[in-house]
Amino acid sequence: MNLVVTDANLESRFGLKALIFDFDGLIMDTETPWYYAFKDIYQEHGIELSLELWSKNVGTSFDEFNPYVYLETSIQKPLDHGHIKRLSEEKYATYLGEAQLLPGVLTLLEAAKLRGLRIGLASSSTRDWVHKYLKEQGIFSYFDVIHTADDVKRVKPDPELYTLTLEKLGAAARETLVFEDSPNGLKAAKAAGIRCVVVPNDVTRNLEFLAHDWMVASLEEIDLGVF
Known part of the structure; x- marks a missing residue:
């Protein structure tokens, strides 16, 4: 060892x-699939989600970095959080595959x-x-x-x-x-x-x-x- x-x-x-x-x-x-799921969503809105930024919420809550709020701020318009959540869950399941x-x-x-x-x-x-x-x-x-x-x-x-x-x-x-x-x-x-x-x-x-x-x-x- x-x-x-x-x-x-x-x-x-x-x-x-x-x-x-x-x-x-x-x-x-379970962490890597979540990053790629949100990275895809950010790219669909023309925003790059860095691993450094995403890592702020690894092992904790969204208090330090909220991906929904950050994306809204970046594109300067409100988003349907429910829709983003459902989309991220679909992408997450695809990336996770057979756990x-x-x-x-x-x-x-x-x-x-x-x-x-x-x-x-x-x-x-x-x-x-x-x-x-x-x-x-x-x-x-x-x-x-x-x-x-x-x-x-x-x-x-x-x-x-x-x-x-x-x-x-x-x-x-x-x-x-x-x-x-x-x-x-x-x-x-x-x-x-x-x-x-x-x-x-x-x-x-x-x-x-x-x-x-x-x-x-x-x-x-x-x-x-x-x-």
Whole structure:
């Protein structure tokens, strides 16, 4: 496993009792299809949607960057948000294709269960969205605790999702490891005092990740024996 370790955390072994996973972009690549869906819509209106701009809402809500409002501002006329939403969902479904787990997800979940670790999930997406995909992929039962945007007042980068998930898992921050794919998720984990493994995807790979503990290209590289 080629872990990239920061100077702030050269000692990798600690009493591991729990894992917490993000969902979008980590368990399934649901983020890249959304970017291409909105990129197409923007192009149809003569506007270029950069990955840098889109990345502001990866792992969080539309508070930082609202693609509907930004497009309206760019073309200087109102849009039917309902129509744009339906169109984006159609394009998203086309780009997503046959949804699959990202490499290493199932193997890591199985290894965690065999080791007796508690497993949580903390996502800024809605409960219906997360539960739907977890059940379709047959991995819902692996998670002891699942918290989503429906359970908190503030989503990532606020730490509330992680502090709540820690509490329900019955684990301390020092006994827990988080897996994240976005800077917003990383900020939330670190604000909650939890060590974080960053696993960038196609949308987040070129973004800046500050103060991460480890970085890997894929969950396939994770060996829980290291921790």
